[in-house]
Amino acid sequence: MKRVASLLVLLVMLAGGGLIAYAASRSNANLLLFNTSFWAIPVALFLGVLVGATIRREKTKISNGKVLRHSWGSPFYHWSFALSGIALIVTGIYVGFLFIPRIVQDAQSVNLMYNIHFIGALFFIFGMSAHITDGYVSGKIKEHMPELKDFSDAVSHYTSKVGIGTQPMEGKYLASERLSYLLWLVFIGLVVLTGFFKAAAHIWNIPGEIMGAATFIHDVSALAMTALLIFHVLLGALVPWSWQLLRSMFTGYVSEGYVEKHHPLWHEELKGQK
Ligand code: HEM
Numbered sequence: 001m002k003r004v005a006s007l008l009v010l011l012v013m014l015a016g017g018g019l020i021a022y023a024a025s026r027s028n029a030n031l032l033l034f035n036t037s038f039w040a041i042p043v044a045l046f047l048g049v050l051v052g053a054t055i056r057r058e059k060t061k062i063s064n065g066k067v068l069r070h071s072w073g074s075p076f077y078h079w080s081f082a083l084s085g086i087a088l089i090v091t092g093i094y095v096g097f098l099f100i101p102r103i104v105q106d107a108q109s110v111n112l113m114y115n116i117h118f119i120g121a122l123f124f125i126f127g128m129s130a131h132i133t134d135g136y137v138s139g140k141i142k143e144h145m146p147e148l149k150d151f152s153d154a155v156s157h158y159t160s161k162v163g164i165g166t167q168p169m170e171g172k173y174l175a176s177e178r179l180s181y182l183l184w185l186v187f188i189g190l191v192v193l194t195g196f197f198k199a200a201a202h203i204w205n206i207p208g209e210i211m212g213a214a215t216f217i218h219d220v221s222a223l224a225m226t227a228l229l230i231f232h233v234l235l236g237a238l239v240p241w242s243w244q245l246l247r248s249m250f251t252g253y254v255s256e257g258y259v260e261k262h263h264p265l266w267h268e269e270l271k272g273q274k
């Protein structure tokens with residue numbers, strides 16, 4: 001119930017943000033939110049840290065053949081940065097970057113795209129800072145961190161899917177998930193840091209060379225994130241053996257049978273037979 005309510009609240013907030021972006025760009029002054037509301041960026045960061053540090057976490061357990069994989073905060077943060085991340089990529093494509101040509105031309109439509117980008121940045125920063133703070137405070141961020149053997153395990157995992165070799169013994173997160181988590185952290189860190197500079201340039205004077213570098217890094221990281229997102233959705237959600245993970249990003253739970261088959265080390269850990 002808590003999960004459904006929190007995801008509904010998130011959807012309502014996102015729709016409200018969309019309306020604010022639309023109203024600002026249709027107003028007579030054709031407002032650019034990056035010019036008028038910079039203060040909201042540190043506020044989103046602060047709120048994310050506050051929520052991530054104070055949220056009540058549910059304990060992972062096996063009950064009635066089900067295993068709690070994601071405490072209720074986790075899907076809330078994930079869908080906050082996932083939906084806003086998609087909006088950030090789409091608006092970035094509309095205004096054009098690197099070799100991608102601009103799709104929107106008139107000032108009002110360009111402003112609308114940047115206003116959606118602004119609202120997206122707020123939800124993205126909120127979700128990410130909450131996720132990272134929660135992971136840090138609970139110590140769970142360590143579960144996502146890669147180890148050296150993850151390179152070979154990730155290769156064996158996917159070759160075993162096409163009948164070559166055997167599947168490695170996996171823990172709570174697959175080796176490939178831990179490797180991609182580090183990439184997420186790097187690209188998201190770069191896109192948010194440079195985004196902060198780009199947003200700050202709307203209210204302060206920042207030298208052209210710094211802005212040139214910030215824009216280049218922002219755009220290259222945006223491209224890298226787009227590629228990562230495609231792999232993430234295909235391998236982490238759409239392939240049949242990941243359907244339970246996608247469901248758990250809404251319900252929090254996967255079946256015990258699924259854990260036993262796909263994450264045997266985690267299963268042993270949960271049963272206390274490590
Ligand atoms: C998933 C994350 C993000 C992606 C994929 C992304 C992508 C892009 C792209 C492609 C552009 C257009 C090209 C350019 O001007 O560089 C852009 C512009 C911009 N982005 Fe982002 N961005 C992201 C996150 C952020 C964040 C978190 C912020 C703020 C903290 C931000 C602030 C800006 C600003 C201020 C502009 C330029 C607006 C202007 O020139 O008036 N972006 N972004």
Ligand code: HEM
Binds near residue numbers: 069086233245248
């Ligand atoms: C820019 C957008 C996105 C980013 C940055 C992102 C990032 C992440 C991260 C860091 C995790 C690990 C978090 C955790 O386990 O609590 C995760 C998990 C997950 N993501 Fe995303 N994601 C994005 C979009 C999506 C989309 C669009 C989908 C599906 C349609 C998706 C499906 C999943 C699933 C199913 C998991 C759970 C994996 C598991 O339990 O092992 N993500 N994502």
